Amino acid sequence: MSRPVPVEEAAVAAADAAALVAASPRPDRARWLDALAAVLEAHRDELVQLAAEETHLSTSRLDGEVTRTAAQLRFFAGVVLEGSYLEATIDTADATLTPPRPDLRRILRPLGPVGVFAASNFPFAFSVLGNDTASALAAGCPVVVKAHPGHPLLSRRVAELARGVLSDAGAPPGVFDLVEGVEDGVDLVRHPAIRAVGFTGSTAGGRALFDIACARSAPIPFYGELGSINPVVVTEAAARRRGPSIAAGFVGSFTRDGGQYCTKPGLVFVPDSDAGDALVAAIEEQLLLAPSQMLLTEHVTAAFDHHVARGEFDGRSILRGCAAVGETDPVVVTVDLGQFLDRHDYFVHECFGPFAVVVRYREDRDLSVGLVQVEGSLTATLHIEDSDDIAALVEQLSARSGRVIFNSWPTGVAIAWGQHHGGPWPATTSSIHTSVGATAIRRFLTPIAYQDCPPALLPEELTDESTVPRRIDGEMVSPSRLRA
Known part of the structure; x- marks a missing residue:
């Protein structure tokens, strides 16, 4: 079983891969996510046994969590293929307006390498290949996971499987890696190659890392899910x-x-x-x-x-x-x-x-x-x-x-487009975002607008021929109408 790599090595490799991952076609990223889901299911028995030994959780609970984790990965594969997460928007040029409007085309693009802190209580669904990793990869961002010390052997094995299947699927080297240890976690948040962090854990630990992320010479978004009394x-x-x-x-x-x-x-x-x-x-x-x-x-x-x-x-x-x-x-x-x-x-x-x-x-x-x-x-x-x-x-x-x-109970968080898993401080550090559901991908994207851009230089999803859902001159246009 391979051990985690040093932070410097993982972060630099992620930075080297960032442009390739961002430029990867959406169907390719969907295929990577599907492959990750399949490898978890193929090694279910081995992974559940490892997790049970390290966490004391029941094998039946862990078996169900493997199913959930695979479903999350496939869910984001579907989100990527559907394309509305990009918020593609086109305003065509109109010289009759005051002031005149140029041709403006706006889209969300990947932030870059993302650091993910795994949780203790969900050793699959919020860990190495959990929801933060799935949504960041779907967005087109390389991921460096900081393993949780509560299940190190499981984390290493899942990471080993992930590296192998991503390589086989044609993903660029550096798209995914694993680090361990408290100091490595701090170094990961501080590393200039990391452009955003996803965290699930205690309020004290999350707040300390949040402050580090904000204190960087170039602060980065820190999406922490912390404490909740519900x-x-x-x-x-x-x-x-x-x-x-x-x-x-x-x-x-x-x-x-x-x-x-x-x-x-x-x-x-x-x-x-x-x-x-x-x-x-x-x-x-x-x-x-x-x-x-x-x-x-x-x-x-x-x-x-x-x-x-x-x-x-x-x-x-x-x-x-x-x-x-x-x-x-x-x-x-x-x-x-x-x-x-x-x-x-x-x-x-x-x-x-x-x-x-x-x-x-x-x-x-x-x-x-x-x-x-x-x-x-x-x-x-x-x-x-x-x-x-x-x-x-x-x-x-x-x-x-x-x-x-x-008239129900909060334990159990459905994987759905309409889900919101967030809340005001101290539940999260950013209440406008979610860590479960389709819009979790939004955390790892940033908008960019192209003004009077030559068509050949536009992202494919902003070209006139694209069929992703988008808004054109203020009107939402469905894929079926775009094809007509």
């Missing part, structure tokens, strides 16, 4: 009608794979009423049935235990599941609104692992006061009934999250 609101009507099913859904969601999801519902507001009491009792019952989990690393386990201990909860406010030997039991803390407000800094801090907080509220205006203390999140969830008047609540949650979910 608030949930249960109305009185919903608690009264569906309390047991809400409790089961909540416990299933926040304990899934040891609560090690960025979309884990970590803060739930429930009514301070008989229906709310019944809901909390049902949560306690479900906790006793919930599986425990060995967490990803010793560091994650220690951080989880420290966070719970720091709370100094009494026996009335802390609910626990039943852990097997060597595993971590799920924990729910219940507080009233006053207690939440008194220690909101603690309660809104993301705890990675199976930990969640339930806050009891009396009136809608109390709920609104509580939500003001919640920072930006990837998701916000509402459990409601048709009779609820919640327009103001939806607006408040929309301002604090990137995705609002109704």
Whole structure:
């Protein structure tokens, strides 16, 4: 199994490859992505076993994650072929306007080499060949991945397979490589060849790298997915009608794979009423049935235990599941609104692992006061009934999250054109972008306009003969009309 290369070597090779990768035809890049998906599937059993040994995640979960990762790669192959991601725009010359308009043609072009920091909790889908890598390659950018220390052997093997299949598919040398280590990660962000960074990880680590990216003599975009508490609101009507099913859904969601999801519902507001009491009792019952989990690393386990201990909860406010030997039991803390407000800094801090907080509220205006203390999140969830008047609540949650979910749970992020996986700080460093879905490709592209450019020098997608979706003189034109 080959080892990672030095940062300098990987970054320089990526810089050397950048022009070739950017100029590669879209069908070629789609073929590279399809080949990467196929090689993951061909080595599924070997890779799942490696991942299970290093992460303690179940083989069934990891097998499904391989399927998801292959689907992401193929999804971006389709995005590349479809072509609308380029935002191709043509304004034809018009001398009758004031001022006169020249021929203007605008398109998105690749930024250049991208550094990608792999995540611990998704050793396939947000790791070496995860969504950041897939979207950057689709955009036409070489990628240098910084492996996560939680699964080094898996990372090396996936990188080895990726290098081989990309070479066989005709991709330029330097289009993809892997580095390791904290210092190499810092050096990668600082390296002048790197033009953008994608990161999934802790708020502290992401913020440190974000500051380095901004402090460069020529700052670069840093797209960090950091911390998220993912608030949930249960109305009185919903608690009264569906309390047991809400409790089961909540416990299933926040304990899934040891609560090690960025979309884990970590803060739930429930009514301070008989229906709310019944809901909390049902949560306690479900906790006793919930599986425990060995967490990803010793560091994650220690951080989880420290966070719970720091709370100094009494026996009335802390609910626990039943852990097997060597595993971590799920924990729910219940507080009233006053207690939440008194220690909101603690309660809104993301705890990675199976930990969640339930806050009891009396009136809608109390709920609104509580939500003001919640920072930006990837998701916000509402459990409601048709009779609820919640327009103001939806607006408040929309301002604090990137995705609002109704009568469901946030764990599980669909791969789709309409998906948005982002949110206000500290959920991400750039709330206008997503790390999942078709528009994730936009992070690694930059616009350029050509004025009165000779047709022979235009990108193929801006020529009069191109059939990619585009806007011509302000009107969206479909591929079928372009061919007519």
